[in-house]
Amino acid sequence: MDQQSGLMSLNMSAFDLSPGPDGSGSGGGPSSASQQYVPQGAAYQCAPDQQPFGYANLDTSYLFPTGTGEPGAYLPAAATVCDQTDTKDVIEELCPVCGDKVSGYHYGLLTCESCKGFFKRTVQNKKVYTCVAERACHIDKTQRKRCPFCRFQKCLDVGMKLEGESYKLYGIYIHKLLCRFVYLHRYQNHNSFGNVGRMQARLQSAAEMALHHAAAASAEKLKVWLRIETAVCNPPATFQQLIP
DNA sequence: TTAGCCTTGATG
């Protein structure tokens, strides 16, 4: 009983930390605790001392929830939202891989048409790329062609994955909710408090749907929710922090 | 190879 009520209460009360546009001091201290997480480049540390360079990143295990599960999120170059003026927010409308305009949901999240096609070709043809640099090339709209390796790595980092297998574990609602957590983290990282408030509203909406679907679901989903309970106060930078 | 466009199949 306590646990269930905890899930419910956390949902609403936790989101309550966005009463006003400030969104700053609201709920309490924990809002800034997210800084403890280090999103920058964390995703790329996946291969600290594997092969020196040019190792294959096309491991199908990344595409499915086997073991480690979700890949980490990535801080996109699109985060050039540094311009306070662009209240258009909507990091969600920018491809998290290259920053181009999204054309819809592709392989789990909103991406542009080119990255969708790139991901498709890579997976279908089992392409294996190599990076001649340090496997940390910046990917944006103009440079996305330069290094397919880092581009695909980024695709994996932001959570692109094959349909079917990916959602059957936790469900589409939780998956999208996790995406929003990452977006929220991004906004907080850029001190875009206006967007933080907006994203919290979106997040709450997603959480309600996810909770509704998770309520009558398997224990697996509930375990995820226990993770999310913590994430509400400390928005994670990567999926791995939610689904270990 | 890329990326825009098209067709297909699923869903409501």
Added chain:
DNA sequence: CATCAAGGCTAA
């Protein structure tokens, strides 16, 4: 019927 996303197609 409309919408959406996966996959196919093909001109640069």
